[in-house]
Amino acid sequence: MQAAPGPFSIGGIPVTTPLTLAPMAGQTNYAFRALARELGGCGLVCTELISSQAIHYKSQKTYAMFDWVEDESPFAVQLFGADPDVMAEAARVVADAGADIIDINMGCWVPKVAKQGAGAAMLKEIGDVCTATAVVEAVIRAVNVPVTVKVRAGWDANNLTAVPFAKAAEQSGVQAIAVHGRTAEQGFTGKANWDIIRQVKDAVKIPVIGNGDVDTPEDAARMFAETGCDGVMIGRAALGAPWVFAQMWHYLTTGEHLPAPTAAERAAIALRHARMTIERGLMSETVYVRELRGQITKYHLGIPGSAKLRDRLVRAETLAQIEAALLPVIAGEPIIAA
Ligand SMILES: Cc1cc2nc3c(=O)[nH]c(=O)nc-3n(C[C@H](O)[C@H](O)[C@H](O)COP(=O)(O)O)c2cc1C
Numbered sequence: 001m002q003a004a005p006g007p008f009s010i011g012g013i014p015v016t017t018p019l020t021l022a023p024m025a026g027q028t029n030y031a032f033r034a035l036a037r038e039l040g041g042c043g044l045v046c047t048e049l050i051s052s053q054a055i056h057y058k059s060q061k062t063y064a065m066f067d068w069v070e071d072e073s074p075f076a077v078q079l080f081g082a083d084p085d086v087m088a089e090a091a092r093v094v095a096d097a098g099a100d101i102i103d104i105n106m107g108c109w110v111p112k113v114a115k116q117g118a119g120a121a122m123l124k125e126i127g128d129v130c131t132a133t134a135v136v137e138a139v140i141r142a143v144n145v146p147v148t149v150k151v152r153a154g155w156d157a158n159n160l161t162a163v164p165f166a167k168a169a170e171q172s173g174v175q176a177i178a179v180h181g182r183t184a185e186q187g188f189t190g191k192a193n194w195d196i197i198r199q200v201k202d203a204v205k206i207p208v209i210g211n212g213d214v215d216t217p218e219d220a221a222r223m224f225a226e227t228g229c230d231g232v233m234i235g236r237a238a239l240g241a242p243w244v245f246a247q248m249w250h251y252l253t254t255g256e257h258l259p260a261p262t263a264a265e266r267a268a269i270a271l272r273h274a275r276m277t278i279e280r281g282l283m284s285e286t287v288y289v290r291e292l293r294g295q296i297t298k299y300h301l302g303i304p305g306s307a308k309l310r311d312r313l314v315r316a317e318t319l320a321q322i323e324a325a326l327l328p329v330i331a332g333e334p335i336i337a338a
Pocket of ligand 1: 022023024025026027049105107150180214234235236237
């Protein structure tokens with residue numbers, strides 16, 4: 001077995017275990033981030049992407065995404081936008097609100113983001129005078145906290161720009177770069193190209209966080225070994241399973257697997273997820289219960305007999321109904337009866 005990967009730091013901020021939670025829209029709210037940290041193994045968490053324009057226009061819905069607490073440290077707040085001045089202003093606002101790290105989204109390909117020249121659209125042009133450099137430099141000038149970027153391998157297979165992009169970002173003062181090894185054009189299809197992550201790692205001195213298709217502890221070990229990356233970022237594998245970081249970290253440090261959580265343990269964590277979301281939430285219970293349906297129905301995927309439980313959870317309108325579905329499972333009743 002290879003030696004376990006060590007801690008690293010981002011602009012002086014220690015990341016004590018090199019496994020990080022990927023930013024995921026509609027998923028990585030306070031409750032989910034807190035559970036990932038609390039269950040162990042996760043060294044850094046990130047909010048979902050937040051619109052710099054919406055911060056500029058003081059959107060109440062966007063301000064409701066400012067759900068972080070000091071105890072979460074270190075955490076990154078991810079911003080997107082293509083206007084350097086607006087991004088600088090938004091960065092100041094989130095830094096003043098306590099962000100430890102500001103991450104700039106340069107990987108999102110959805111039209112709403114890419115059409116305004118933000119997200120992965122920035123990977124289309126590279127150079128000293130380009131939107132990405134202007135945005136990065138404006139954000140770095142605006143705040144005293146470290147600034148990171150999250151990119152894809154490039155816009156499409158003919159434009160794998162992650163390497164020159166990473167070099168330019170480092171030169172501008174970016175303190176770490178996360179690389180999702182798919183192109184924007186791929187969306188979530190195909191496989192992540194880990195070789196691009198290795199190429200970026202070879203090209204820069206700042207920490208490189210590899211991302212894409214790390215689903216198991218073995219995948220995490222392989223990504224460290226094959227790319228030499230400093231950290232591994234986990235997204236989809238953590239959904240409905242915020243314990244994956246603990247499982248991966250245990251494997252990386254001991255070569256052994258932790259047992260999978262039982263149905264009752266899963267239900268207890270799902271219920272905490274729901275309660276913490278609503279307690280911390282800045283909007284109404286109804287809004288959060290709708291959002292929670294997509295999250296807490298994932299906790300028992302693959303567990304025999306869990307379809308009925310999911311059916312109850314997906315129809316829940318209130319926290320009380322979520323509790324009524326999960327409490328019997330926590331009490332040890334067979335899941336099939338939930
Ligand atoms: C539901 C969902 C929402 C996402 N939202 C964001 C986001 O807000 N910002 C971002 O940079 N990437 C976002 N991503 C991409 C992930 O951060 C990550 O790069 C991608 O899922 C690949 O990692 P994985 O294979 O571990 O899931 C999202 C992915 C998913 C599945």
